[in-house]
Amino acid sequence: MKQRTHMLLSIASLVMLGAVIWWANGNLNAYYTRVANTAAIYVVAAVSYNLINGTVGALSLGPNGFMALGGYTIALLMLPIAQKQMVYFLEPLIWPFSAFSLQPNYYLIGLILSGVIAALGAFLIGWPCLRLKGDYLAIATFGFGEIIFVLANNMLSVTNGALGIKGLPELTNLWWSWGMAAATIFIIKNVVNSSFGRAMRAVRDNEVAAEAMGINVSRTKMLAFLISGFFGGISGALMVMLISTISPTLFMFTMTFNLLIIVVLGGLGSITGATVTAVLFAVLQEVLRTVESPIDLGFIQWPGIPGMRMVVFSVLLILMMLFYRRGLFGSWEFSWEWLLSKLRRKEVPQCQQQINK
Amino acid sequence: MSIEIFIQQVLNGISLGSLYSLIAIGYTMVYGILALINFAHGDIFMIGAYIAFFAVAIYALPWWLAAILTVLLTACVGMLIERVAYRPLRDEPRISLLITAVGVAFFIENLAIVTLGARPKGFPVPAMMATNFDISGIRISGVSLWVPVLSICLLGCLLYVIYRTKVGMAMRAVAKDIEATRLMGVNVDKVIMYTFAIGSGLAAAGGMMWASKYPQIQPLMGMYPGWKAFTAAVVGGIGNITGAMIGGLIIGLVEILTVAFFPSISGFRDAIVFAILIIFLLVKPTGLMGEPLKEKV
Amino acid sequence: MSAADKQIILDVQNVTMAFGGLVAVKDFSLQIRQNQLVGLIGPNGAGKTTVFNIITGQYRPTKGSIIFTGQDITGLNPSAVTKAGIARTFQNIRLFTSMTVLENVLVAYHCRLKSSVWSAFFALPSYRREDSLLRAKGMELLEQVDLAHLANEKAGALPYGQQRRLEIARALATGPRLLLLDEPAAGMNPEETAKLTNFIREIRDRFDLTVFLIEHDMSLVMKVCEEIRVLDYGQTIAHGTPAEIQQNARVIEAYLGEAEDHA
Numbered sequence: 001m002k003q004r005t006h007m008l009l010s011i012a013s014l015v016m017l018g019a020v021i022w023w024a025n026g027n028l029n030a031y032y033t034r035v036a037n038t039a040a041i042y043v044v045a046a047v048s049y050n051l052i053n054g055t056v057g058a059l060s061l062g063p064n065g066f067m068a069l070g071g072y073t074i075a076l077l078m079l080p081i082a083q084k085q086m087v088y089f090l091e092p093l094i095w096p097f098s099a100f101s102l103q104p105n106y107y108l109i110g111l112i113l114s115g116v117i118a119a120l121g122a123f124l125i126g127w128p129c130l131r132l133k134g135d136y137l138a139i140a141t142f143g144f145g146e147i148i149f150v151l152a153n154n155m156l157s158v159t160n161g162a163l164g165i166k167g168l169p170e171l172t173n174l175w176w177s178w179g180m181a182a183a184t185i186f187i188i189k190n191v192v193n194s195s196f197g198r199a200m201r202a203v204r205d206n207e208v209a210a211e212a213m214g215i216n217v218s219r220t221k222m223l224a225f226l227i228s229g230f231f232g233g234i235s236g237a238l239m240v241m242l243i244s245t246i247s248p249t250l251f252m253f254t255m256t257f258n259l260l261i262i263v264v265l266g267g268l269g270s271i272t273g274a275t276v277t278a279v280l281f282a283v284l285q286e287v288l289r290t291v292e293s294p295i296d297l298g299f300i301q302w303p304g305i306p307g308m309r310m311v312v313f314s315v316l317l318i319l320m321m322l323f324y325r326r327g328l329f330g331s332w333e334f335s336w337e338w339l340l341s342k343l344r345r346k347e348v349p350q351c352q353q354q355i356n357k
Numbered sequence: 358m359s360i361e362i363f364i365q366q367v368l369n370g371i372s373l374g375s376l377y378s379l380i381a382i383g384y385t386m387v388y389g390i391l392a393l394i395n396f397a398h399g400d401i402f403m404i405g406a407y408i409a410f411f412a413v414a415i416y417a418l419p420w421w422l423a424a425i426l427t428v429l430l431t432a433c434v435g436m437l438i439e440r441v442a443y444r445p446l447r448d449e450p451r452i453s454l455l456i457t458a459v460g461v462a463f464f465i466e467n468l469a470i471v472t473l474g475a476r477p478k479g480f481p482v483p484a485m486m487a488t489n490f491d492i493s494g495i496r497i498s499g500v501s502l503w504v505p506v507l508s509i510c511l512l513g514c515l516l517y518v519i520y521r522t523k524v525g526m527a528m529r530a531v532a533k534d535i536e537a538t539r540l541m542g543v544n545v546d547k548v549i550m551y552t553f554a555i556g557s558g559l560a561a562a563g564g565m566m567w568a569s570k571y572p573q574i575q576p577l578m579g580m581y582p583g584w585k586a587f588t589a590a591v592v593g594g595i596g597n598i599t600g601a602m603i604g605g606l607i608i609g610l611v612e613i614l615t616v617a618f619f620p621s622i623s624g625f626r627d628a629i630v631f632a633i634l635i636i637f638l639l640v641k642p643t644g645l646m647g648e649p650l651k652e653k654v
Numbered sequence: 655m656s657a658a659d660k661q662i663i664l665d666v667q668n669v670t671m672a673f674g675g676l677v678a679v680k681d682f683s684l685q686i687r688q689n690q691l692v693g694l695i696g697p698n699g700a701g702k703t704t705v706f707n708i709i710t711g712q713y714r715p716t717k718g719s720i721i722f723t724g725q726d727i728t729g730l731n732p733s734a735v736t737k738a739g740i741a742r743t744f745q746n747i748r749l750f751t752s753m754t755v756l757e758n759v760l761v762a763y764h765c766r767l768k769s770s771v772w773s774a775f776f777a778l779p780s781y782r783r784e785d786s787l788l789r790a791k792g793m794e795l796l797e798q799v800d801l802a803h804l805a806n807e808k809a810g811a812l813p814y815g816q817q818r819r820l821e822i823a824r825a826l827a828t829g830p831r832l833l834l835l836d837e838p839a840a841g842m843n844p845e846e847t848a849k850l851t852n853f854i855r856e857i858r859d860r861f862d863l864t865v866f867l868i869e870h871d872m873s874l875v876m877k878v879c880e881e882i883r884v885l886d887y888g889q890t891i892a893h894g895t896p897a898e899i900q901q902n903a904r905v906i907e908a909y910l911g912e913a914e915d916h917a
Contacts, residue, residue, distance in 0.1 A: 003782070059452045061459070128639050135394050135455050139587075140638050143631040146584070150628035187775050194774035195764045195785065202750045202761045209748035212710065214736040214765030214828055223771065257463055264456060269752075307470035310463060317460035321453055322445055331752060 006336040014182060021174045033174065034242075039282035040177035041238045044184045046262040046278040047271055048231030053260075054269030055192055056224040057204025059134065062125070062141030063232050063259050065148040068251035069121045070114035070233025071240040072152065075165050077102045077110050078241070083167040090163070091156040107171045111180070111237050118233020119226045121148075126225040130218055145256060152248035164247025172242040180238060181275075184231050189271055191227060200224050201269075254310070261317045267327030272334040277327075288312060361495050366617040367610070368501040372570065374609020375508035379563035380586035381593065381601035382515065383435075383556030389532040389596035390552050392451055396458035397438060398560060399583015400465040403576065405431040405561025406480065406568040407473060413481045420483045427565060428558045435557025436550050444546070469576035477575040480568035487569075500570045511562055512602055515555065519598065528552055532596065581627060585612070588634040594647030603645065608633070660688040663864055664709070664740075664832055669718030671704055671888075678704045679888040682718070686832070691858060691865045693879035695872075695899075697908055701888040702868045703745055706834050710742050711735040723831065737765055741830035743821040745837050745868075751810030755801055755820055758809050759792040762827030792827065798860065799823045799853075815846045819853070826861060833857075835867040839874050851877050876900070884908065 024036065049063045076097045084093050084101070092098060102110050129140040152159045159165070191197050199220045202210040211217050240246045262281050266273030288309040320327065380402050387395045408430050412423035442461050446454050486499045519525035527548045530538040539545045567582065568574050585608055593604025608630060616623040637644065664686040671679040679701045686692050694702050707713045709720055711732040719728040727735055750758050767788075773781035796802040799819060804812065809820060818838060825833055838854070839847045851874050858865050869875045875882060876896040883893040886908040892899060899905055 059455065129635070132638060132642070135392075135451050136638050136642060138452070138455055139394065139591075140635050143635045147628045147631050147635075150625060150631075154624040154628075190775055190777040194777075194781070195760065195767050195769075195788070196771060196774055198753065198757055198761050199764045201753055201757075205750040205752055206748045208712075208732075209744065209750065210761065211732040212736060212742055212744075212748075213762050213824065214733045215761065216733050216765070254463075257459065260456065260459065305471050307467045307475070310467035311471055314460050314464035314467060318442055318457055318464060321457040321460060322442070325449070325453060 002337075005340070009336045017178060017182065021178055024174055035282055035286050036174060037172060037177045037242050038239075038285075039279040040174070040181040041172075041235050041242065042258075042262065042278035042282050043181040043275050044177075044231055044238065045235035045259055046266070046274040047181075047184050047188055048228045048235070049259045050263045050266070050269065050271065050274040051188055051191070051200075052224050052228040053263055054267075054274075055197060055204065056200040056221055058130065058221055058224070059138040060141040060225070060228070061138045061253075061256055061260075062143075062145035062148075063228070064251045064253060064255040065125075065141075065145040066118040066121060066229045066232030067236030067239070067255060068145075068148050068152060068248070069118040069229075070236035071246050071251065072159055073114040073117040073233065074110045074237035075168055075240055075246045076158070077113060078104070078107075078171075079165060079168055087163075087165050087167060088157070088160050090161065093160075094157045104169050104171055107176070107241075111176075111234050114237035115230040115233040118236070119230040121233075122225045122229025123222070126222050126229075130221040130225060142253075142256075145251075145253065149248055149252060152251070159248070162248060164245055166245045168241060168244040168246070170241065170244045172238050177238055177242070180234060184234075185271060185275060188227065188231070192271065196220070196223060204269075257317075258313075261313055261320075263327075264317060264320055264325075265327055267329035267331060269331045270327070270329040270333055272332065273327055273329030276329070285309065363617075364495055365497070365501075366613055368497060368505075370610035370613035371606060372501045372504040372609075373613055374589075374606035375505045376563050376567050376570070376605070377582070377586045377589045377609050378602045378605025379508055379511065379559045379566075380582060381590040381605045382512075382598055383560045384587050384590040385593070385595055385598060385601040386528070386552050386556050388590070390528065390535070390549055391443070391447070391454070393443065393454045394458065394587070395443075395556075396455065397462040397465055398556070399579035399581075399586065400462055400469075401431060401435055401438075401557045401579070402560040402564040402567070402583060403469065403574070403579035404434055404465070405557075405564030406574045406578065407469070408561070409565045409568065410478060410480055410574055413483075414478075424562075424565060428561045431561035431564070432554040432558040435553040435560075439550060439553040444549075466576055466580070473576060475576060477573040480572040480574050482569045482572050486566075500566070504566045504570065507562070507566065511559060515559070515598065518555070524548070524551055584634075585627075585630045588630050588637075590644075591634055591637050591642070592644055594644030597644065597646045600644050600646035660690075662686065663688050663723050664866070665721040666705075666709065667719050667721065669705075669708055669715045669720065671701075671708055671713060672716045677888060679708065679715075682885075682888070682890060684883060684890075686864055686866055689858065689862070689864055691854070691878055691880050692867070693875045693882040694866065694868045694885060695870070695875055695882060696885035696891075700885040702885055703836055704888075705885070706742060706836055706868065709735075710740060710834065733765065736828050736830075739829070739831040740834065741825035741828045741832070742834035743818075743825050743836055743838060745840065747817050747821055749809040749817055749820060749824075751808070753809055754806050755809055755812070756789070756792050756796065756805040758820060758824050759795055759827045760788055762824055762829075763788045763791065765828075795823060795827055799826070799857075814841060815849075818842070818850075822853075822857070826857065826863075830863065832864045832866065835865065835869075837868055837870065839869055839871040842871075844873070847871055847874055850874065854878050 024033065028036065045063065045067065052058055052060050079087070079101060081101045084098055125141065125144045129137060132140055153162050199210070199215045202213065202215060203217050203220050207217055236251070239250070258281065262277045263274050266277030291308050292306050380398065383398045383401070384395060387393055387398070405427055409423055409427040412418045412426055413420060418426070438461060442457055443454060446457060486503055488499045490497045490499065490502060519528060527538065527543050528551070530543065531545055531548050535545060586605065589604035589608040590601045591604070592607055593600025593602065611633070612626055612630060615629060616626055662685045664684070666682060666684040669679060669682045670677065682705060694705065696702055704713065708715050711727070711730050711734065714729040719726055722738060722740060725738060727738055730738070750761065767784070769781045769784045793802055793805060796805055799822070801816065801820060801823060804816065809817065812820065822835065822838065839850055842850065854865060855878065857863060879896060881893065882896055882899045884891050884899060884905050891904050891908060892902045
């Protein structure tokens with residue numbers, strides 16, 4: 001009975017989301033649409049990053065690498081062939097990518113393949129590294145992210161190096177980005193609430209005890225890493241197909257830092273936290289952008305302070321870690337049960353509540 | 358390649374490696390005491406270079422004064438960071454400290470961009486570094502000669518402090534067992550402060566010498582040297598000072614000689630260093646000279 | 655209960671554990687029969703937890719082997735040992751503090767989960783059915799150990815005595831044949847210890863277990879154990895019934911550290 005109600009509520013909210021997107025597509029200007037798309041992409045990236053950092057408790061400093069893998073995969077798959085010859089003028093694109101290009105109506109397949117390639121990267125890096133402890137794992141994943149960056153900058157016949165790739169079809173719209181965000185939340189929420197999620201949280205809380213309970217610790221960590229990599233790749237792909245270009249600088253360590261601040265601010269381990277904070281971050285990024293660019297109000301001239309955004313964000317991260325480590329949502333998760341109980345409590349009159357006690 | 362060029366490259370590698378050693382020592386000392394990877398340490402190195410720049414280029418101080426001032430001021434910056442960002446979290450899990458360190462690194466880098474400008478500035482190279490020497494037919498730049506020499510002197514002073522002074526003994530004790538040392542009446546907070554001061558001071562020296570070797574400074578100049586120095590610390594054995602020295606030389610030589618022998622992969626030099634880091638973490642995390650640790654069940 | 659004709663389920667054969675130069679356990683042997691309640695005692699640092707760690711796979715012994723129900727489990731990792739049928743609790747409580755009491759128990763069922771990952775990803779009906787079954791099973795176990803009323807409390811918020819009980823319940827949830835308890839009475843007052851004594855006997859009977867425990871609290875050991883083994887400096891110095899051990903001079907000497915004049 002309860003299950004049915006919850007499912008209906010979820011479907012209802014999806015329908016509402018659809019309605020909002022349908023309205024936005026007709027009425028929101030390009031600027032706000034871009035911010036909304038960016039927010040959704042951050043949701044996909046942050047919710048999946050949260051799985052490895054928060055749920056299984058293994059700090060990874062390399063999510064930028066997965067996003068890069070996903071971004072380059074979809075670029076190689078979907079750049080029109082004519083563009084491929086133009087863009088790769090220093091060194092021609094390697095075969096087989098030079099010979100074909102996925103048509104736009106196969107976008108979903110492109111996205112999934114991007115996720116799969118990123119997950120493959122996660123498997124290759126995770127297999128040796130996930131048995132490392134705490135900060136060593138963080139450093140190893142950091143190294144992996146940097147290696148991907150260097151490779152992207154240097155393998156001209158694959159990535160076109162620092163020049164990057166232009167002319168990708170702009171396929172990401174609010175349906176795709178928020179659709180993927182909803183799918184990410186759905187799947188990862190199911191994982192966290194399942195036995196597999198329990199195994200992950202057990203590994204986080206006490207790895208020795210988890211192993212003593214029969215949990216295969218490496219397999220559990222690997223599962224989280226693969227899922228995180230898959231959706232990380234998808235977020236990279238979505239982003240690339242939003243701005244229709246890709247270059248290695250998109251995926252520098254700064255991207256990891258952005259995701260780190262989102263999951264820490266949201267509350268490590270909370271999907272709700274990661275979602276809400278991802279949206280907040282996307283908005284804040286835009287708001288702060290005005291501080292960075294020159295403003296001419298006639299009577300006041302603000303020359304603009306480039307780099308100020310990052311100063312604000314890094315101070316925010318430091319202050320969070322010092323004073324408010326649990327983040328905005330701690331480990332709390334939104335659930336239909338919680339909402340319903342809050343609504344129910346309002347309906348029951350005070351004296352009735354006393355009797356019920 | 359000719360033997361002269363080979364020797365030049367080896368010397369080049371040694372001077373680069375000495376610089377990595379100086380930075381690596383900061384990482385390794387802090388890790389030995391706090392089990393913290395001070396992600397922001399590379400940026401301390403950058404601060405040293407900038408302070409020297411201002412002292413000499415803007416305030417026209419003589420080099421001997423500028424050098425001392427730089428080391429002292431940078432040491433203060435290091436101590437400040439420890440006091441403000443790391444000390445409050447000392448009892449927290451190491452991951453929290455690492456995340457904070459990442460925040461501090463980004464803060465310093467971007468504060469530098471905001472206040473000092475992202476555009477590179479030319480560094481006023483001191484005269485002794487700029488002159489070249491000719492030793493039995495081999496051209497040696499001042500940098501290639503003086504950097505290793507100065508580094509060895511600094512390292513010698515450091516080893517003296519560590520093994521022959523009370524402060525050094527306190528540092529070694531804290532690195533072994535922080536609680537026991539505290540119970541014996543040692544002011545652990547002060548010892549940790551000194552550790553950061555020494556590490557930062559050495560990084561400042563490294564920064565000045567690096568800017569003499571590559572005379573363009575910019576706010577992000579500490580990123581890659583920092584991470585490579587960290588790799589050096591891991592290779593040598595994190596927590597082990599001699600290890601940091603050896604690791605630095607190894608990484609410097611590997612980097613220079615790889616590019617010298619295989620110029621086509623020079624773009625990948627950074628990736629090679631990171632690959633070495635990952636391989637050591639996987640295969641020999643205690644490095645060439647470190648000691649193993651075990652969790653009590 | 656103390657049937658000497660019941661078969662041997664744990665056979666530790668000449669196990670030695672050396673950490674570099676330090677020999678923690680030397681030539682240790684032990685046989686435990688089905689449904690026995692055996693105790694391992696000895697002064698601090700004698701190597702008792704090391705013996706446990708060897709049996710459960712946290713350490714691989716330098717020499718010797720461990721046979722459990724006819725299977726050689728020497729060197730298997732801890733999760734494999736658990737699947738083979740040995741469960742343990744820890745000296746320092748190792749609960750999953752952020753998870754609820756029920757969830758702590760449910761973790762034990764994960765290794766035998768039948769549903770695939772994919773069915774969990776999409777919350778398919780088949781997965782949800784198995785999840786409900788496991789929850790019911792977990793609640794039933796909690797009923798049997800009198801913790802059901804706390805099922806949705808965070809494990810970290812429980813009072814000490816109940817945390818210990820949850821540790822044991824969690825171990826029981828793995829469906830073991832042999833249960834290793836590492837100082838289950840640590841930090842308990844006499845009343846709690848008495849309760850624990852009965853509890854151990856109860857679960858041995860109800861779950862058809864064999865129990866092997868380390869303990870310093872002699873009242874518990876003497877009341878619960880049918881056979882006691884005494885360890886000192888990694889070696890067995892005595893074994894027998896509680897009565898025999900209480901009178902054993904070597905044991906008394908090991909604990910008190912005094913030389914006694916005996917021929």
